[in-house]
Amino acid sequence: MPKMKTKSSAKKRFSKTGSGKVKRSFAYKRHCLEEKPQKMKRKSRGTSTLAPQDAKIVRQYMPYL
Secondary structure (H helix, E strand, C coil): CCCCCCCHHHHHHEEECCCCCEEEECCCCCCCHHHCCHHHHHHCCCEEECCHHHHHHHHHHCCCC
């Protein structure tokens, strides 16, 4: 069998935590930040984990995660 390919868009956006969950960063934090509310920018700091249903889809995109 040939190697399975990883989706390039997924490998740029997601990574795995030590416990095996899928980690993601928040969207809408790149530009035009003075127009966005401070509460939104504050809640978007750092990273969070994906819901199990979404993590299942991402694991299909990244077979070697």
